[in-house]
Amino acid sequence: MSENKYIPASDRYSNSVGYNHCGKSGLKLPRISLGLWHNFGDVDNATEALKMIEFAFDHGITHFDLANNYGVPGGSAETNFGKILKNHFSGYRDEMIISTKAGHEMWPGPYGDWGSRKYLIASLHQSLKRMQLDYVDIFYSHRYDPNTPLEETMGALSDMVKQGKALYVGISKYPEEKAREAYRILRENGTPCLINQDRYSIFTREIEQAVLPLVVENGIGFIGFSPLSQGMLSDKYLHGIPENSRAGQSYGFLQKSRLTPEVIEKITKLNEIAAQRDQTLAQMALAWCFHKPEVTSVIVGTSSVFQLRDNIEALNHLQFADDELWRIGELGM
Secondary structure: OOOOOOOOOOOOOOOOOOEEEOOOOOOEEEOEEEEOOOOOOOOOOHHHHHHHHHHHHHOOOOEEEOOOOOOOOOOHHHHHHHHHHHHHOOOOHHHOEEEEEEOOOOOOOOOOOOOOHHHHHHHHHHHHHHHOOOOEEEEEEOOOOOOOOHHHHHHHHHHHHHOOOEEEEEEEOOOHHHHHHHHHHHHHOOOOEEEEEEEOEOOEOHHHOOHHHHHHHHOOEEEEEOOOOOOOOOHHHOOOOOOOOOOOOOOOOOOHHHOOHHHHHHHHHHHHHHHHOOOOHHHHHHHHHOOOOOEEEEEEOOOOHHHHHHHHHHHHOOOOOHHHHHHHHHHOO
């Protein structure tokens, strides 16, 4: 990856994706955030990764979402992102929101998984070293650990804020009652929860029943990931499975078995609705996430600048007629 003096677009904030306050906090997040779960590891195209981050920043996308185990191999997304920051974004750190997480398996043995104080603090120290940072803006507990007291997990998050290793903390994929308890503990610790991150798309709507009402009740932001359901909510799989797609890879979470004839039929009908709206299916799926005002931001995971540009253009048409919402809801899973 060659070094170059990157000069961001001068109109990146006046001509941006727009920003929302994160819950009742003073922090604003861009409506679209760039996720580095896929396409930023050692197995991926480093040149395209750099281009995507530069294109994102040029369009006001200031939030970059990572986790300790992102990339193939795990951790490589943070390492590569750290190199990009050092070599190309020197001087722009204070214009960025950088988040990372710990909670899934990262190293072997009893201390490299779940939610113990030992794991969370060690993991954040490793993440900071990989990214060559003094602090992250948001540090998440990546999943609820049923075998660790919430006081221990939340206490570790709070201490990372008090030690200056993180500015804010969040939780991800927590059951409703455990989220409620986590919010209370963090508030009592003096480090209120900033944000809840969970899966949200036309095909995954469970959070509407409990998670979204609870974040409003507690003044917390919500950020959705996998808004395109790992790429299923696009035109990518309407005519088979491309070799270079997520479902076509030997690694990753989207398995070919998920693309059943019934699912393809739903995708086809959703694509027809999108065409009537003058949008791609991916654009409509992203826009649909914002029909809930509780949604602060949506994390996109793109493999090219072309896809990222397409995603950003979704923000040009966020309004839905009632009958469109009903038809889309009927096709959800």
